[in-house]
Amino acid sequence: MNKILDAILASDSTPEDFAALELPESYRAVTVHKEDEGMFEGLPSGEKDPRKSLHLDEVPVPELGPGEALVAVMASSVNYNSVWTSIFEPVSTFAFLERYGRLSPLTERHDLPYHIIGSDLAGVVLRTGPGVNKWHPGDEVVAHCLSVELESADGHNDTMLDPEQRIWGFETNFGGLAEIALVKTNQLMPKPDHLSWEEAAAPGLVNSTAYRQLVSQNGAGMKQGDNVLIWGASGGLGSYATQFALAGGANPICVVSSEDKAEICRKMGAEAIIDRKAEGYRFWKDEHHQDPREWKRFGKRIRELTGGEDVDIVFEHPGRETFGASVYVTRKGGTIVTCASTSGYEHTYDNRYLWMSLKRIVGSHFANYREAWEANRLIAKGKIHPTLSRSYALEDTGQAAYDVHKNLHQGKVGVLCLAPEEGMGVRDQEKRARHEEAINLFRDAEGERTDGRSRNV
Known part of the structure; x- marks a missing residue:
């Protein structure tokens, strides 16, 4: 691995140099073990600790x-x-690996007693397999996480509809939280040259997901002037949705849970902000009953911020806790587009407010290659910026996952794999200088920058 790192860090390495590198027999990777599947049985989700289940193994x-x-x-x-x-x-994701392993002799490689996780990366191509023409050893790349087989006609209009569509590093093995990753070459995209390795790695999954969900015609098809309600607007997904809304001429109404997060939204350029904790919204009276009076109070607050207008689009991902309110506050003919359910998968809403007002609920999941490419292109052009707030060493990935699980983070949490320190990999300093403030916004918000770099590693 040292020779590989030396070649990456050297300024004069050629594609031939990378092609001549000898691959190691093993590498370090963050894993879960199949034998640990039952370790958290009986515990509520909030008490399950990633620091106990994530391992750093030589594989x-x-x-x-x-x-x-x-x-x-x-x-x-x-x-x-x-x-x-x-x-x-x-x-357990081992069920995904077992199912994928039954597909073909080649996919059988993925069915292992350990799962190498991670659905983002920024790095350098070392080897390509037969039939690859576009990518070569030495190419600096990022990867999106859509893995498809495309042997069915269903996926050829929109690859997300491929019956064998999977999320790399979640439903497949050999993910990105490691020193080496195995990807399909139709996952690769050029690394934005004004970003460091950790900054370039951060947007992939969430940026592409937000693009499809909000901008693409496969999602909400946002247009200029739309009012867009964004839950968790300073978080991993919401921070990109907020940027897309602002860049696309829409009006984001940012829902956050603290004044610190509200301030981040203001610095991104948003003006309409609701601090749901400070304003005391409780959409559920108890475990089984929602409170429509809180939906109405929430809708009234939105109209105060929009000049009397309801929202055209709701960018949904919390799920159970918020979905009833989301359906209620959407304008007649508007769209609720959902990509996740972090507070629970069973959504309850009053269907009268959907069918009688001709609203739409749209399911959205990650992005196809074209959507991911366009989302990455906007990053490369400096139109959309990473929302990285802190980075951890590879051996501290368990703590990083714990922070995300407990919502102790802002934006995205990065992990250094082979990179020996933060701030490396920037190729276009002039472009970077034009966007430095926006690139560092989430780092600055947590007060973690020292001489332009976070020091969490």
Whole structure:
């Protein structure tokens, strides 16, 4: 691994140099173990601790197949699917690996007693398999997390509809929280050249998810002038939705849970902000009954911020806790677009407010390659910025996942894999200088920058 890192850090390494590098027999990776599947049985979700289930193991380098690449991972990040994997909810991800392993002799590699997790990376291509023409050793890349087989016609209009669509590093093995990752080459995209490794790794999953959910015609199809209600507007997903709304001429109504998070939204450029904790919204009277009076109070507050207008789009991901309110406050003919259910999967809402007002509920899940490419292109152009707030060393990934599980973070949490320190990998300093303030917004918000860098590692 040292020779690989030396080649990446050297300024004069050529594609031939990378192609000539000898691959190691093994590498370090963050894993969960199949034998631990029952370790949290009987505990409520909030008491399940990723620090107890995530391991840093030395694992063998996987066999490289057609259309695939091995990537030296300089940095990755923690997404909520990493938390789900670490606490074995809603099901153990080993069920995904077993199912994928039955598909073909090649996919059988994924069915192992350990699962290498992680659905983001920024790094350098080391090897490509047979049939790969676009990507070469030495290419600096980021990866989106859509893994598809495309042997069915269903996926050829929108690859997210492929019956064998999976999320890499969650429903497949050999993910990005490691020193080396195995990806399909149709997951690769150019690394934005003005960003460091950890900054480039942070947007992938959440940026692409927010793009499809809010901007794409496969999602809400946001247009100029739309009022967009964004739950968790300073969080991993919401911070990108807020940026897309502002960049696209829409009006974000940002829902947050603290004044610190409200201030982040203001610094991104948002003006309409609701601090749900400070204003005391309680959408459920008890475990079984919602409170429509709170929906109405919430709707009234939104209209105060929009000049009397209801929202055109609700960017939903909390799920059970908020879904009834989301359906209620959406304008007639508006859209509730949902991509997750972090507070619970069983949604309850009053259907009268949906059918009689001609509203739409749209399910949205990650993004196809084109959507991910466009979302990454906006990052590369400096139109949308990473929301990285802190980074951890690879051996501290359990703590990083714990912070995300407990919502102790702002924006995205990064992990350094091969990168020896933060701030490395910037190729275009002039472009970076034009966007430095926006790039560091979430770091600054937590007061973690010292000489321009966070010091959590």
